[in-house]
Amino acid sequence: xxxxxxxxxxxxxxxxxxxxxxxxxxxxxxxxxxxxxxxxxxxxxxxxxxxxxxxxxxxxxxxxxxxxxxxxxxxxxxxxxxxxxxxxxxxxxxxxxxxxxxxxxxxxxxxxxxxxxxxxxxxxxxxxxxxxxxxxxxxxxxxxxxxxxxxxxxxxxxxxxxxxxxxxxxxxxxxxxxxxxxxxxxxxxxxxxxxxxxxxxxxxxxx
Numbered sequence: 001x002x003x004x005x006x007x008x009x010x011x012x013x014x015x016x017x018x019x020x021x022x023x024x025x026x027x028x029x030x031x032x033x034x035x036x037x038x039x040x041x042x043x044x045x046x047x048x049x050x051x052x053x054x055x056x057x058x059x060x061x062x063x064x065x066x067x068x069x070x071x072x073x074x075x076x077x078x079x080x081x082x083x084x085x086x087x088x089x090x091x092x093x094x095x096x097x098x099x100x101x102x103x104x105x106x107x108x109x110x111x112x113x114x115x116x117x118x119x120x121x122x123x124x125x126x127x128x129x130x131x132x133x134x135x136x137x138x139x140x141x142x143x144x145x146x147x148x149x150x151x152x153x154x155x156x157x158x159x160x161x162x163x164x165x166x167x168x169x170x171x172x173x174x175x176x177x178x179x180x181x182x183x184x185x186x187x188x189x190x191x192x193x194x195x196x197x198x199x200x201x202x203x204x205x206x207x
Contacts, residue, residue, distance in 0.1 A: 002026040002074075003056040005046060007033050008199025010160035011067040011102065015053045017194035018071055018156050022080050026055075028197050068098045071153045081153045093140065093147035093154035097161070101137075104129035105161050105168055113167040130168045134175050137162075141177035145184075159185045160195075163205055172207050179207060 002019060004026050006012035019026045031037045031052045038050045047054040047065035054065040055073075064070045071094075075082035082090060108126040111119065137158070140147060147154040162182050165172040172179050185191055186204050195204055 001058045003029055003058060004053060004197075005029045005031050005043065005055070006053040006198045007031050008196070008202065009033070009052065010105075010164060011051075012053045012198060013160040013163075013195055014067060014157050015055070015070055015074075016197040017160065017191050018074055018081065018153065020190040020194035021156065021188075022074065022078050024074070024078060030198050032199070068094070068157070071157060075153050081151065081156065083148070083150060083152065086149045086152070090148040090152045090154050094152075094157055096136070097154065097157040101133055101158055101161050104133050105164065108168045109164065112169045127169070130170055134168075134170060134172075134178060137181075138175040138177045141181045146181070151185075155181075155185060159191070163195075165207070166205055182207070 002024060004015060004019065006016060006028060007030065016026075016028070031043060033052060037043065038047070038052055043054070044050060046056060046063045049065060051065065053067055053070060054063065055070050056063045057073075057077075062073075064073050072082075074080075104126075107122075108130050111122040111126045112130075116123065137147075146152065147158060159182065162172075162178065163186070165182075172182065186206070192204065196202065
C-alpha cells in the first residue's frame, strides 16, 4: 500500500494517474496547499521541501518526495511504464517535463492566469516559454504517437500540465499533434479515475 500525500495540482495528479495505471493500491492523504498544510511539522518529515506530492511505501517504510523521483521509484519498483528498450527515449522526455514543461508552464500559470497585468516583461517571457514548450512537444509528437515510443511515465508526467492549456492562454488546436495526443490520453479510464482523487474537483478540459 502506498500512502499518497497530494492535492489537485499537475504534479499531484501525475502520481495518482500513475498509481491508477499501475493498479497499485494507495491511500490518499489530502494536503490542502491553500491552507498551507504542506508546512506542517508532520508533512515536513516526509517532504523536506514542503511540496506535494510525496509518498510513503508501507511495504518498506520508504518516503519519497519530488514528483519526478516518485515516478521513477514507482516505475522501477513495479517495472511498468518504463521500458529497457526505450529507456533513454523515455528519459529524455521525462526530464524535459521536469526541467521545462513544469517550471515554464508553472510560471505561465502565475503571470498569465493568476496575476495578469502586473508585469509585461514576465507575461511576454511566459508566453515565449509556453510557445517553446508546445512547439517542442508538437514536433516530437509529429514523429511518434507518444513521447516515448510507447505510453510511459513521460506521457503521464506531461499530460496533467497540458490539461491546463486554458491557463497557458494558448490555442491548443493550433498544435495538431499535441491535441491528438492530449485527447488520446484524456480518454484513458485510469487517467480519468486518477485525475480527481484529491483537492478541488475539476472536469478534464475538452478542446
